[in-house]
Amino acid sequence: MSGENVLSQSFEIIGGNFGRAGKASTTVKDILKELGIDPSIIRRTAIATYEAEMNVVMYAEKGEMTLRVTPEMVHLHLQDQGPGIPDIKLAMKEGYSTATPEMREMGFGAGMGLPNIKKNSDLFEISSEVGKGTRLEIVIYLNPKVKANP
Numbered sequence: 001m002s003g004e005n006v007l008s009q010s011f012e013i014i015g016g017n018f019g020r021a022g023k024a025s026t027t028v029k030d031i032l033k034e035l036g037i038d039p040s041i042i043r044r045t046a047i048a049t050y051e052a053e054m055n056v057v058m059y060a061e062k063g064e065m066t067l068r069v070t071p072e073m074v075h076l077h078l079q080d081q082g083p084g085i086p087d088i089k090l091a092m093k094e095g096y097s098t099a100t101p102e103m104r105e106m107g108f109g110a111g112m113g114l115p116n117i118k119k120n121s122d123l124f125e126i127s128s129e130v131g132k133g134t135r136l137e138i139v140i141y142l143n144p145k146v147k148a149n150p
Contacts, residue, residue: 006069007031013056013063015082018106021057025049028067028076035069041140044120045074048138051113056080058103060133073122076138085128092118092126 009031011024029046037045049065056063060082068075085091091098092114099109118124123139 006035006071008066008068010064010066013053013060013065013080015057015060015062015080017057021054022050024065025053028065031067032069032074037069037074037142041074041142045076045140048117048120048140049076051116052076052078052136052138054108055113055134056082058099058108059083063133071142073142074140076136078134078136078138080133080135082133084130084132085126085134086130088126088128 011027013024014020025046028049029042032042032045049067053065056065056078060080063078063080063082066077068077090096093111094115095111097109097111099111103109114126117136117138120140121138122141123137125137126134128134
């Protein structure tokens, strides 16, 4: 059964659409609840998916988040079409943000998005190409004994 999908679903995320922001991450949370996933795994996944979804809404033109659940893990793949991240190391620092004043007025832009994704993931990979977009790979193991990101 290793590697076999239990479920796979994709979600379109529209950049700048704050009215729908959080819809994909809420749906992912509901799916995991229906599957009977441990609440602590659901919580970590919900945080990571919400932060990733909000980054697409705030900075990209559009993106797609794909959820894949196997007997071993929750795997999320996000790909956006946007400006990309020129300095990933800097973007990973807690408190660093490129949010506009308007985004800050809405309560966003604390500079915790990417750090929170990494903190709640067991495996986290990010790549970005300026002028093209950003890709995230997020894995949260269903077995709590698997070591998280260092």
